[in-house]
Amino acid sequence: MDITVAVDCMGGDHGPHVTVGAALNYLRRSTETQIVLVGLRDAIEAELRLRHDAPAQRLRVHHASETVGMDEPIASALRSKKDSSMRVAVELVKKGEAHACVSAGNTGALMAISRHVLKTLPGIERPAIATILPTLTGHTYVLDLGANVDCNAEDLLQFGIMGASLVSAVEHKERPSVGLLNIGEEEIKGNDTVKRAAELLRNSGLNFHGNVEGDDIYKGTTDVVVCDGFVGNVALKSSEGLARMLRIFLAEEFKRNLFTRLAGLIALPVINAFRHRVDPARYNGASLLGLRGIVIKSHGSASSRAFEYALERAVDEVRNGVLRRISDRMTVPHPGAA
Amino acid sequence: MDITVAVDCMGGDHGPHVTVGAALNYLRRSTETQIVLVGLRDAIEAELRLRHDAPAQRLRVHHASETVGMDEPIASALRSKKDSSMRVAVELVKKGEAHACVSAGNTGALMAISRHVLKTLPGIERPAIATILPTLTGHTYVLDLGANVDCNAEDLLQFGIMGASLVSAVEHKERPSVGLLNIGEEEIKGNDTVKRAAELLRNSGLNFHGNVEGDDIYKGTTDVVVCDGFVGNVALKSSEGLARMLRIFLAEEFKRNLFTRLAGLIALPVINAFRHRVDPARYNGASLLGLRGIVIKSHGSASSRAFEYALERAVDEVRNGVLRRISDRMTVPHPGAA
Numbered sequence: 001m002d003i004t005v006a007v008d009c010m011g012g013d014h015g016p017h018v019t020v021g022a023a024l025n026y027l028r029r030s031t032e033t034q035i036v037l038v039g040l041r042d043a044i045e046a047e048l049r050l051r052h053d054a055p056a057q058r059l060r061v062h063h064a065s066e067t068v069g070m071d072e073p074i075a076s077a078l079r080s081k082k083d084s085s086m087r088v089a090v091e092l093v094k095k096g097e098a099h100a101c102v103s104a105g106n107t108g109a110l111m112a113i114s115r116h117v118l119k120t121l122p123g124i125e126r127p128a129i130a131t132i133l134p135t136l137t138g139h140t141y142v143l144d145l146g147a148n149v150d151c152n153a154e155d156l157l158q159f160g161i162m163g164a165s166l167v168s169a170v171e172h173k174e175r176p177s178v179g180l181l182n183i184g185e186e187e188i189k190g191n192d193t194v195k196r197a198a199e200l201l202r203n204s205g206l207n208f209h210g211n212v213e214g215d216d217i218y219k220g221t222t223d224v225v226v227c228d229g230f231v232g233n234v235a236l237k238s239s240e241g242l243a244r245m246l247r248i249f250l251a252e253e254f255k256r257n258l259f260t261r262l263a264g265l266i267a268l269p270v271i272n273a274f275r276h277r278v279d280p281a282r283y284n285g286a287s288l289l290g291l292r293g294i295v296i297k298s299h300g301s302a303s304s305r306a307f308e309y310a311l312e313r314a315v316d317e318v319r320n321g322v323l324r325r326i327s328d329r330m331t332v333p334h335p336g337a338a
Numbered sequence: 339m340d341i342t343v344a345v346d347c348m349g350g351d352h353g354p355h356v357t358v359g360a361a362l363n364y365l366r367r368s369t370e371t372q373i374v375l376v377g378l379r380d381a382i383e384a385e386l387r388l389r390h391d392a393p394a395q396r397l398r399v400h401h402a403s404e405t406v407g408m409d410e411p412i413a414s415a416l417r418s419k420k421d422s423s424m425r426v427a428v429e430l431v432k433k434g435e436a437h438a439c440v441s442a443g444n445t446g447a448l449m450a451i452s453r454h455v456l457k458t459l460p461g462i463e464r465p466a467i468a469t470i471l472p473t474l475t476g477h478t479y480v481l482d483l484g485a486n487v488d489c490n491a492e493d494l495l496q497f498g499i500m501g502a503s504l505v506s507a508v509e510h511k512e513r514p515s516v517g518l519l520n521i522g523e524e525e526i527k528g529n530d531t532v533k534r535a536a537e538l539l540r541n542s543g544l545n546f547h548g549n550v551e552g553d554d555i556y557k558g559t560t561d562v563v564v565c566d567g568f569v570g571n572v573a574l575k576s577s578e579g580l581a582r583m584l585r586i587f588l589a590e591e592f593k594r595n596l597f598t599r600l601a602g603l604i605a606l607p608v609i610n611a612f613r614h615r616v617d618p619a620r621y622n623g624a625s626l627l628g629l630r631g632i633v634i635k636s637h638g639s640a641s642s643r644a645f646e647y648a649l650e651r652a653v654d655e656v657r658n659g660v661l662r663r664i665s666d667r668m669t670v671p672h673p674g675a676a
Contacts, residue, residue: 136583146521149529183484183571191487191568214575218583227572230529233521234569235576237552242577245474245556246584246616253612260608267605270598274591278584 002032003318005311006098009039010067010085011105013301016040019104020047022307027055033315034058036098039067039085064088068109070300077109078116086110090117093293100294100314102285104302110295111147111288118293121323123330126151127290128159128229129297130166131236132283135220141167142217142225145286146233153196156180156226158330160201160208162289163224165325170316171223179212179222181231193228201226243278285310287317289326294318340370341437341656343649344430347377348405348423350442351639354378357442358385360645365393371653372396374436377423378403402426406447408638415447416454424448428455431631438632438652440623442640448633449485449626456631459661461668464489465628466497466567467635468504469574470621473558479505480555480563483624484571491534494518494564496668498539498546500627501562503663508654509561517550517560519569531566539564581616623648625655627664632656 009019016039023035037044041063048054048061064085068077081087086105092098094117103110111127120127130143143159144151151159160178167176180198182190190198190211201208209222214235217225227235250271254264264271276282280299284306288295294317298310317323347357354377361373375382379401386392386399402423406415419425424443430436432455441448449465458465468481481497482489489497498516505514518536520528528536528549539546547560552573555563565573588609592602602609614620618637622644626633632655636648655661 134583136586149521181572183487183568183575194568214572214577215579215582217576218579230521230532231569231572234519234552234565234573237521238555238573239552239576239580241553241556242580243584244553245472246581248474249615250612253608253615254605256608256611263605263608267592267601267608270591270594270601270605273594274588277587277591 001319002034003100003315004034004036004098005314006036006038006062006089006092006101007311008086008089008101008103008105009037009044010064011103011300012298012307013070013104016043016047018302018304018307020044021051021304022311023059024051024054025304026308026311027058030312030315036060036062036089036092038062038064038089038092040065062088062092068105070106072106072109074106074108074112077106078112087113087117090114090293090295093295094118099318100296102296102298102307102310102314104298104300104307104310107146107297110297114288114291114293114295118291118295120290121292121327121330124158124162124290124326126155126158127288128162129286130163130289131286133217133239134278134283135218137220139283140217140220140223140225142227142232142236143289144227144229144232145236146229147288148229151193151228153193153200156193156197156228157200157204158290159226160204160206160224161329162326163226164206165329166287166289166317166322167223169320169322169325173223175207176223177207177209178224178226179209179216181214181217181225181227181235182211183213184211197226240280243280281306282309285313287313287322292323294322340372341653342372342374342435343652344374344376344400344427344436344439345649346424346427346439346441346443347375347382348402348443349638350636350645351408354381354385356640356642356645358382359389360642360649361397362389362392363642364646364649365396368650368653374398374400374427374430376400376402376427376430377405400426400430406443408444410444410447412446412450415444416450425451425455428452428631428633431633432456437656438634440634440636440645440648440652442636442638442645442648445484445635448635452626452629452631452633456629456633458628459630459665459668462496462500462628462664464493464496465626466500467624468501468627469624471555471577472616472621473556475558477621478555478558478561478563480565480570480574481627482565482567482570483574484567485626486567489531489566491531491538494531494535494566495538495542496628497564498542498544498562499667500664501564502544503667504625504627504655504660505561507658507660507663511561513545514561515545515547516562516564517547517554519552519563519565519573520549521551522549535564578618581618619644620647623651625651625660630661632660
């Protein structure tokens with residue numbers, strides 16, 4: 001089947017320069033995909049002219065006259081910009097003109113617009129943001145990453161269901177394991193919400209592993225890690241901050257003097273192989289889960305190569321029927337879920 | 339002034355082998371310190387015999403017949419083990435026979451025993467656990483790391499006061515900056531507790547920077563980062579997990595083949611310099627703040643060298659009058675704090 005993806009070309013720190021370039025590169029290697037480039041026609045066409053070999057038959061431009069700023073308040077993006085590239089891209093999904101959309105814009109605005117335009121799937125109270133992270137044994141999916149700052153136990157249960165559905169669809173795992181992020185493995189640990197969520201998850205029919213701790217994310221203890229958006233966001237951003245610090249320190253040590261520079265030159269292929277393994281670009285593309293449509297959020301500062309990974313994630317979710325998986329799981333009765 | 343530190347010799351994964359060795363090494367380089375080794379006399383004396391050159395005049399053994407297990411429930415450690423090495427070490431502080439105590443034992447038990455035996459400082463509702471972390475620009479103090487899983491805004495304010503007092507004492511900074519861990523820098527972000535805490539901190543007289551995000555910890559944006567114990571614990575443990583994963587991946591890449599091994603040999607001095615900069619041993623020793631006595635928690639798996647850092651932190655806090663600093667700040671009236 002041909003999959004159509006709507007791309008919000010104006011979102012992200014670099015706008016059309018990155019998004020249009022990434023779309024063209026992606027089309028070249030994925031021949032069953034069509035892309036709708038959404039945004040200011042002039043800006044998009046200027047980028048297209050720079051790249052003569054655009055596969056025109058699988059590409060079209062959809063003009064949208066407004067742009068949501070990276071720091072724009074959610075209310076303003078939602079209410080006063082009816083013709084923003086972000087909103088029009090989401091509306092193309094709603095109308096059935098695209099199977100999914102991808103944006104590197106403001107996360108809060110993207111979630112609010114997606115929720116308003118697409119609505120949530122039956123039974124889902126609150127959509128969540130899920131991302132994939134590298135682990136010692138492969139990778140793991142973590143949700144929520146900031147869509148919901150005050151979650152109750154039922155929300156955490158729904159995150160578990162949505163995360164497991166996502167993993168079973170795109171990773172072809174029948175019963176992915178689900179861990180609940182806590183501050184100790186013992187059942188008595190944690191706050192009341194987490195304790196109640198553990199109970200709900202235990203009776204949910206999911207393959208519930210039990211509590212996991214922060215370090216279990218990178219150990220790869222479970223396929224899915226569930227947490228509230230505040231905790232997930234802090235864990236993700238601290239990790240990003242630590243990784244960046246280590247990268248800078250390592251570079252500084254290799255630049256210290258002539259000897260260390262030489263050592264760096266010799267070790268370069270090894271350092272590059274190491275960098276590739278944990279390259280954040282390969283993990284770009286967070287899923288807004290629980291909506292009646294597939295929406296992928298790219299990192300705002302994503303490079304063209306990183307944005308391609310987000311496009312690939314969108315296509316993957318369409319191809320593997322993530323929405324239907326979540327709907328199916330939500331309709332199977334499980335104790336405790338509303 | 340001579341400073342006396344009580345050491346819980348039985349705590350931690352390695353018991354007296356690490357704690358006694360570290361105490362002797364520390365005494366050798368810190369001539370104004372006295373140490374009381376607390377625990378099973380036979381086990382401690384066996385370790386001392388292995389090390390002939392113990393500076394006997396600044397060292398004494400205090401027998402305690404019981405040991406708190408690393409996974410022992412808090413209630414059992416607190417109620418049924420009145421003669422545990424952990425409890426006796428804390429009691430030596432209470433009785434004035436030691437200025438501080440250090441334990442690598444079970445964190446929950448150490449906090450419960452310390453709180454029960456020492457009580458909190460006037461005005462402090464809940465003690466917190468503070469640790470020091472490396473940053474791009476130096477280091478920063480983060481609290482709470484797991485003592486309190488359900489914090490209200492007033493608790494977060496008190497953590498700010500205690501953290502600032504600690505930093506002003508041991509780092510000799512008159513007005514250390516305090517950041518509130520949140521999921522966005524904007525004032526409107528975050529849950530209700532965090533929003534109210536920001537208001538209290540803004541009116542507290544502290545040098546309040548405002549909201550910080552997870553990556554600000556490692557950027558070193560502020561001297562102190564305040565968060566609830568659940569969030570802090572997850573952030574710390576995810577960071578530990580990520581650092582471990584990166585260390586393993588880097589080692590694997592250098593071990594891949596003959597060429598990479600050779601490159602590793604040549605790059606070894608650089609890699610070692612890098613490792614030293616972020617060596618967790620140098621940051622070992624978390625402070626239990628808000629008690630009427632100085633209690634330092636060492637990592638359970640600490641090496642002898644790492645345990646020495648925890649001892650040094652205890653001596654530093656005594657020498658710089660951390661307790662008095664906290665008391666002074668708590669008695670200065672500030673709006674919002676009870």
